[in-house]
Amino acid sequence: MRDLINDIFVSNFDNPILSQLEDQASFELSNLLQYGDRLAFTTDSYVIDPLFFPGGNIGTLAVNGTINDLAVSGAKPLYLTCSVILEEGLSISNLRKVAQSMQVAAQNAGVQIVTGDTKVVDKGTADKLFINTAGIGVIPTGINISAHNIQPGDVVIVNGELGNHGTAILIARGELALETNIESDCQPLHSLVEKILRVCPQVRAMRDATRGGLATVLNEFAVSSDVGIVIQEQSLPIQKKVRGVCEILGLDPLYLANEGKLLVTVPQDYAEKVILEMQSHPAGRDSCIIGHVTNSHPGIVLLKTIFGSERIVDMLVGSQLPRIC
Amino acid sequence: MRDLINDIFVSNFDNPILSQLEDQASFELSNLLQYGDRLAFTTDSYVIDPLFFPGGNIGTLAVNGTINDLAVSGAKPLYLTCSVILEEGLSISNLRKVAQSMQVAAQNAGVQIVTGDTKVVDKGTADKLFINTAGIGVIPTGINISAHNIQPGDVVIVNGELGNHGTAILIARGELALETNIESDCQPLHSLVEKILRVCPQVRAMRDATRGGLATVLNEFAVSSDVGIVIQEQSLPIQKKVRGVCEILGLDPLYLANEGKLLVTVPQDYAEKVILEMQSHPAGRDSCIIGHVTNSHPGIVLLKTIFGSERIVDMLVGSQLPRIC
Amino acid sequence: MKYIDEFREPQKAKALIQEITKLSDSYPLKIMEICGGHTHSIFKYGIGGILPHNIELIHGPGCPVCVIPKGRLDDAIYISQQPNVILATFGDPIRVPSSTVSLLQAKANGSDIRIVYSPLDSLKIAKDNPDKQVVFFVLGFETTGPSTAFTILQAATENIRNFSVFSNHVLVIPALQFLLKNPDFKIDGFIGPGHVSIVIGTKPYEFITQKYHKPIVISGFEPLDILQSIWMLIRQLAESRCEVENQYNRLVKPEGNKVSLKVMHQVFEVREKFEWRGLGEICNSGLKIRPEYAQFDAEVKFNLPNAKVADYKTCKCGEILKGVLKPWECKVFGTACTPENPIGACMVSSEGACAAYYKYGHFAKNFPKNTVEKSIVTA
């Protein structure tokens, strides 16, 4: 066990804080103060099946997902934890690949994995590998992003194609026997956020559209700020193959999961500048305005369909299932 | 799902930071600075079977365990995350009980659960409920506790009976058909640590003796500081029933898990003061000196047996199994 | 996407609306779309909102998930709880409550329930799990019947002994006859089910025009299809015609699909009667596996409880399906009855009238949360 931890995690995540191997990581508060005035703290567990999929694996998800939950507060992500629950019988080489991916993802994002935990459970009492990461970042002084801050007149921007992750996973699972080469959009968004904040420190709300997709985040926005949101169907960037999968299975791409997409609302005056700035970043090349905020129908998200009608985009009940009827 | 989260977690953990329901909790760094100069950051996943046992449940473990990993650095524990992985079919009333226990434990310890995550996995792909908590605390200025700081001449102190948690779990599982009323020692240790540091800011090393027990922590101490440690069998506080279980199953109590026990090494001059202070705290009533640090046999832990012989207390290979031969 | 995007074009939609508006100016019209697929499209594309106010769309009984009676779901759950059984089914029915739990809850309690996209996928599960009994729990109209029939024939050819089908196939025509016979039933015309008609053709609808003197237009499922069909229907009304027209002629032929009809009749026979949730028993409205294929019939293989379970008294589904009431006129709509915890047929699938109103209508937000407590965690 100790060997496993050393071999797989300590060696891959190697950094001076982790290598102390204390029960906790520690670092100077004064170092944190240089980045801002508030600490951001978040956690997520990752339970994806399959562990490996086009565009990433559970490890890249676990690092980027938590980075993104920090980033959308405007925080500079700094330190992560890594807790794994291993099912007996898990292949050690797969575990090593995951750990290596985590380290690569962390390094790319400039964060350190500073402490962790490893549990092994009986065969049949976990699904191969679960990862939890918690993360700490520092929010720059003056930045105040919250789902409660949205105001009528704001515009809603997304940084690119929707539904790639959810679709890639559905296909990778193989159960529905669909074949196509859609890749997960798994990517860290903190440097994109940094760019956005540089041109628009007045960002109102920002959230990564993961599980539950775009529709869920927009509903959270509408309810939290008690505003109405109207999005344009024709503006939604959805790639052809994702549409194909949705048509075949009767799924709505608005609810599909993403792992590298954020929704940001900014005051209208900043929209153009923000879009241009976003498009200059690799994770934001396909950024576009998808809607705006209104004071009619507070708490409700409306979709203007392509031919001019509108409908409510509600929260999802349960998870989305393939339909036949 | 959203209802479940609100009903079970948000309502129980209710506090102003959590109730923002952002993707991350945030708080002022300036507030942290009042407690010290370094941040402590830790995580653990809890995978216990059964979920409920005499003396606690997975929720109390998840809160106290992470508090203790912060506390043993000298930190004041402040904020926790709570990530749960739920197996389909888990009883919601049990989940609610666990969440309530977590809130009670957090409140008792003066910490707040400020952010979390909930995942549901298919029946048969998790064991009812896994909890991960990550925690943040602040280490007071001037305190420097580390397994690397131990020096020959130091004494080793434990705050009470060993092996109660491991034994309680073994019995609660029911597989070995043993009957007795041993309770887990699950408890938070931060206020005990605070007392210790008040009389002895020079504490060298401190660690909670959880999985792997006393033997594992002492070996970590010996290796990290490259010192020898000698413990006295006759000083080890082990209750009669725990000894009984160990005799029946051929287990060594030195390796049994605890969830409310810490090992602390202090300079010899402070030992008496520390012991007295510890004994005045409910979690330290049975505190005693169990050994001392030497510069002979660095990296090795020796046990002086009751009748004067000695043996090496090594790291455990794998987990301890009942023996018959 | 070919054959999709062209039928969603906004310009053409506007033109159709203009025509419809022109023609319908003076009429207060009630048009029933029979098929749940149409209901789904109507809400998804907000068609109700762009039609003139005098046109009211009534959402018919054509959602197989909505109309499956509780007793049949109880049977499906019973099957899933037998030892060594894998129950395969489409995604749609798994959240529908039976008189005890939903399939989703049964799964959470340990039943092995798999979601498949095709009946053939369930047969593959049987081949992959020779030590299990695999039961395909199927619901669907005539559209899906041939696929199930082909699958049973293939199981017979390959002699797969651990596979059976729990058939809940229902038929559209008997349901329409049932509705039309009812004196309360006041509809000006029908949008006919496009995919069912691929199989059965357009002729079986002639009794509607001949006996009941209502016009009907068989329609595709894209928004332009539906608008065009409404327009064609109104034109019939305006011109005092009463015909079976076919808007969906890119796929529907008058005679239907002979291969599909043949295989369906080879494997299935018509039940004397079958219960529809919200409507009650309807003569000749269900399909049963023929005795020749009894070894693939779960109703033969398993000793099913087969209990009748009454619909809730408060539920107004029957009236809603007949166009007599609107969902919000039901007392429990959005309160005790929600998509998460549906009480009646119309709330159980997103194609049900009540569910569609709840999800896409403007009423959703004004109702208090459903407080029915679940006792276990489900996905």
Next chain:
Amino acid sequence: MKYIDEFREPQKAKALIQEITKLSDSYPLKIMEICGGHTHSIFKYGIGGILPHNIELIHGPGCPVCVIPKGRLDDAIYISQQPNVILATFGDPIRVPSSTVSLLQAKANGSDIRIVYSPLDSLKIAKDNPDKQVVFFVLGFETTGPSTAFTILQAATENIRNFSVFSNHVLVIPALQFLLKNPDFKIDGFIGPGHVSIVIGTKPYEFITQKYHKPIVISGFEPLDILQSIWMLIRQLAESRCEVENQYNRLVKPEGNKVSLKVMHQVFEVREKFEWRGLGEICNSGLKIRPEYAQFDAEVKFNLPNAKVADYKTCKCGEILKGVLKPWECKVFGTACTPENPIGACMVSSEGACAAYYKYGHFAKNFPKNTVEKSIVTA
């Protein structure tokens, strides 16, 4: 704890050491404790370290986990991999490598392997799982034989058809005969196995004194028991006596336990030969289930591979068990061979001589980490 604490008293230990030291001053003595339980106690209580240096303790072959040959473990793993089988066993053997994987790894790969405390617990598992075949994989000496025999008799009485035993029971006396016959074998006296002797009594050891002229003292397992036995043995040597003495007379009677012997002989018969890891084949050294109870015999129920697997050539277990070599004189001790990845018999259980030296000896820390790579995660 009564009958435990009194036998761990330091004052009495000191007194015994003083007596032993007095008597053994002039002798360089080699004493073999036959039983692994004694080896365990000796290391656990650091007895080696408090004895005078001229007394050398040789750790005998009396650990059933150490001496089980790889081929038999392969068979146990084979059984565990059969469909619908639960393999129950004691905690001790589950980390021991077979020629492929350990039981722990087989479990990680999906075998259903349960750790039990008593053979009766494995019978209970069979009753609780009527749709599974439950196999109790048992190893042990005469001490454990009666318990297994009683369990089989109870299974017969209750007519439990899904229960069987994979017997790897071995016998002490033939192993001692085997060792004593060997001309290399130079031991001054024996500490006799206390718990085995509860069953077999003291008489079977008389050939040691009569034919081989070595003294033996049957001993208990508490540290004072062992010290007293050593003292008694040295006294025999000093007084040139050569007897079977009984230190453990609070439990061991000369005639053994008649009920236990009877039931063991009712259920088991002696195998012509049985392989011991590190020693090779030994005549009449194993117990096999009698044909009358064949339905409870896993060797009859399952078609076992039954392959012979040679011990590693580098392994010096044979020499170590004979007292010719010490563990650290084996080339791979602590490097390729560690408790985590044992190569030879003496490293596999904590009662094996090599494992005990590795764990409790002063040598553990001086060896590089074992680099044998496991391919899967185990608990």
Next chain:
Amino acid sequence: MCLGVPGRITEIIDPNKKLAIVDVSGVKRQVNIACIVDDQNPPESCVGNWVLIHVGFAMNRIDEREAAETLKLLEEIIIAQGTMSNYE
């Protein structure tokens, strides 16, 4: 009821079992084409056909001509409306 999606048959993978591959917007799936083959239309002849797929079966061929006519009709309405609005 009865979700259907148009797709193009790209390949026959088992003429006896009547299995083909269809392409829907770049996504491929195996479907059964038993409903659309007969003596006049053997499996091989189906490659390139557009079909409507429901639960893994091709229900019917899509009649390209009819589809075009439907759309043409709508175009004509637009033109007619345009003409009319010119008059208005």
Next chain:
Amino acid sequence: MCLGVPGRITEIIDPNKKLAIVDVSGVKRQVNIACIVDDQNPPESCVGNWVLIHVGFAMNRIDEREAAETLKLLEEIIIAQGTMSNYE
């Protein structure tokens, strides 16, 4: 080999199946006492007996007298040694 632990029989729970409860230092477990009962020693007579337990079976009664004698002998050695050292 053969871990054994002394315990006291506190209760007979099934005389036919020869099942009893033993107490080891406050921990109770069901054990089989078949090896220690016979006509002279029926199950009921075993309550209060100290026995050695191995894999859930009582192997033998512990002979209190012999145990005491063993310990007495050791006491005597101590006394003898003490006496001798007085002489030294």
